[in-house]
Amino acid sequence: MRRIMVGVKRVVDYNVRVRVKPDNTGVVTEGVKMSINPFDEIALEEALRIKEKGLADEVLAVGIGPADAQQQLRTALAMGADRAILVQTDASVPPLSAARIFRQLIDKEQPFLVLLGKQAIDDDNGQTPQMLAALWDRPQAVSCSKVEIADGKATVTREVDAGLEMLEVDLPAVLSVDLRLNEPRYVKLPDIMKAKKKPLDTMSLGDFGVAEAPAFRTVRVDPPPQRSKGIMVKDVAELVDALKKKGLV
Amino acid sequence: MSKILIVAEHDGSRLNPSTAKCVSCASKISGASIDLLVLAVDGAAVAAQAASLAGVGKVLVADNAANAEPIAAVLAPQVAKLAAGYTHVFGPSTTFGKDLMPRVAALLGVGQVSDIMAVESAHTFKRPIYAGNAVLTVEVPSDAAVVATVRVASFEAAAQGGSGTVEKVDAGVALPSHTRFVSRSGATSGRPDLQTANRVVAGGRALGSADGFQIIYSLADKLGAAVGASRAAVDAGYVPNDLQVGQTGKIIAPELYIAIGISGAIQHMTGIKDARTIVAINKDGEAPIFEAADIGLVGDLFTIVPEIEKQIGG
Numbered sequence: 001m002r003r004i005m006v007g008v009k010r011v012v013d014y015n016v017r018v019r020v021k022p023d024n025t026g027v028v029t030e031g032v033k034m035s036i037n038p039f040d041e042i043a044l045e046e047a048l049r050i051k052e053k054g055l056a057d058e059v060l061a062v063g064i065g066p067a068d069a070q071q072q073l074r075t076a077l078a079m080g081a082d083r084a085i086l087v088q089t090d091a092s093v094p095p096l097s098a099a100r101i102f103r104q105l106i107d108k109e110q111p112f113l114v115l116l117g118k119q120a121i122d123d124d125n126g127q128t129p130q131m132l133a134a135l136w137d138r139p140q141a142v143s144c145s146k147v148e149i150a151d152g153k154a155t156v157t158r159e160v161d162a163g164l165e166m167l168e169v170d171l172p173a174v175l176s177v178d179l180r181l182n183e184p185r186y187v188k189l190p191d192i193m194k195a196k197k198k199p200l201d202t203m204s205l206g207d208f209g210v211a212e213a214p215a216f217r218t219v220r221v222d223p224p225p226q227r228s229k230g231i232m233v234k235d236v237a238e239l240v241d242a243l244k245k246k247g248l249v
Numbered sequence: 250m251s252k253i254l255i256v257a258e259h260d261g262s263r264l265n266p267s268t269a270k271c272v273s274c275a276s277k278i279s280g281a282s283i284d285l286l287v288l289a290v291d292g293a294a295v296a297a298q299a300a301s302l303a304g305v306g307k308v309l310v311a312d313n314a315a316n317a318e319p320i321a322a323v324l325a326p327q328v329a330k331l332a333a334g335y336t337h338v339f340g341p342s343t344t345f346g347k348d349l350m351p352r353v354a355a356l357l358g359v360g361q362v363s364d365i366m367a368v369e370s371a372h373t374f375k376r377p378i379y380a381g382n383a384v385l386t387v388e389v390p391s392d393a394a395v396v397a398t399v400r401v402a403s404f405e406a407a408a409q410g411g412s413g414t415v416e417k418v419d420a421g422v423a424l425p426s427h428t429r430f431v432s433r434s435g436a437t438s439g440r441p442d443l444q445t446a447n448r449v450v451a452g453g454r455a456l457g458s459a460d461g462f463q464i465i466y467s468l469a470d471k472l473g474a475a476v477g478a479s480r481a482a483v484d485a486g487y488v489p490n491d492l493q494v495g496q497t498g499k500i501i502a503p504e505l506y507i508a509i510g511i512s513g514a515i516q517h518m519t520g521i522k523d524a525r526t527i528v529a530i531n532k533d534g535e536a537p538i539f540e541a542a543d544i545g546l547v548g549d550l551f552t553i554v555p556e557i558e559k560q561i562g563g
Contacts, residue, residue, distance in 0.1 A: 014516075118497070121380065122379060125361070127354070128351075129351075130349075130352040131352065131355035139428040140321060140322060141428075159491075160433070161344045162491060164489075166430075216362075216388065216390075218385060219386040227522065230542045239528070240557060243505075243528070243544070249472065
């Protein structure tokens with residue numbers, strides 16, 4: 001079985017303007033729209049396209065999170081994933097723990113490719129793919145905007161500060177995906193019905209022997225410093241004048 | 250006492266300015282000693298530049314033919330090995346450091362602090378979360394190595410005038426061959442580097458086409474500025490990806506940022522909130538960009554931009 005494993009994280013929807021809780025312990029997530037991390041959606045779409053080209057047999061979606069994360073895994077199944085696993089926990093799971101969980105699932109599931117989002121838009125850590133590749137002692141290619149699979153290798157284009165970088169990696173490997181890799185498909189109603197019959201297994205975080213308590217302690221969460229209110233100018237002359245006063249032109 | 254190792258970013262001959270920002274961040278930890286690590290084929294020239302940064306003690310140079318390109322799977326085991334005896338290992342939060350440092354952290358069996366924006370103490374840091382819409386103060390264990398990336402826009406570059414000593418080292422670890430560099434393509438525009446420029450002129454979807462974007466290049470050249478873009482402009486194919494500013498692109502802190510035809514999605518704003526002066530030009534007076542702008546002008550950018558160029562004179 002040629003299997004692709006994809007990570008699916010439940011996060012606050014990217015359109016939500018998050019607010020910091022008044023007691024500074026975190027951000028408000030109650031009653032807020034939750035979605036699949038957008039980068040994970042792109043990873044899943046890429047896995048599905050690779051399977052549709054006949055280069056893989058099964059797409060496995062893995063989530064780590066609360067019971068409600070089943071919603072996002074059901075969406076993943078509706079998009080086309082063949083089955084899903086939820087590693088259930090109410091604790092916050094830091095990237096190294098997530099990587100350790102994926103590492104153990106890899107032993108069991110033997111994927112030839114792991115596709116993950118390059119970062120989750122809640123914590124913005126951008127660590128799990130690289131950590132997983134290190135623990136697995138396999139190649140990593142982060143921020144992929146193009147992926148080609150052939151002859152036991154992946155040829156990828158990565159978005160880097162200098163432009164685009166092309167790497168060739170032996171499979172199995174961990175690829176993290178960037179925004180321009182693809183545009184995820186929309187889920188159709190019949191697919192949502194079909195997805196209800198697909199297998200979604202739940203495991204407990206305790207099954208993995210990964211510490212429940214994160215090693216890092218949240219001291220506090222604050223809103224970002226606000227910029228002072230600016231001025232509106234009525235024409236270019238006023239604009240250039242304002243810039244000159246500031247010594248900027 | 251803190252002993253900090255910073256992984257230098259370079260292109261084989263020149264030290265990337267991100268390294269001087271990391272040195273500056275490390276120097277905020279009181280009483281810290283700061284060493285740099287240059288992984289290269291022949292790191293002598295880069296090491297000399299690294300040694301001249303104020304506050305740097307030693308520059309470790311690990312020369313190896315395998316270090317010709319910055320491949321994380323090749324560099325990480327060397328960094329992890331040479332990190333022995335250090336309390337902190339820092340790298341820049343550029344695509345180089347973002348690729349490499351989590352791999353180093355995992356090899357060391359520790360978590361990573363991504364995007365340090367402020368140092369509270371040797372083990373307490375501030376970092377942005379939710380695209381910069383919240384700031385997390387995080388405390389990390391003091392009995393393990395602290396691996397972190399430094400948000401370069403948050404720190405001034407360390408000054409010149411240092412007199413570090415250069416020392417050759419050999420990590421003596423087996424390096425993998427499973428990851429191979431093929432090619433790199435990038436714009437060699439001759440314009441200032443977006444990440445370190447003092448002035449940036451950026452355009453959005455409203456420019457309408459790659460041709461439309463020419464007025465951005467023209468104004469940038471007049472101002473001696475770098476060119477940036479919103480994700481929408483990159484997605485639409487008007488400009489290459491390396492011009493993207495924002496949560497998933499470059500985080501910048503220029504003296505002057507002129508946003509032209511950019512609406513100001515939160516993902517874009519997180520990339521520019523450290524800019525000293527933000528100028529916004531947009532035909533929609535309700536665009537969120539105006540909430541953050543120091544100077545705003547509502548109107549047609551195709552009329553306004555050439556007019557600015559004319560009025561700032563030669």
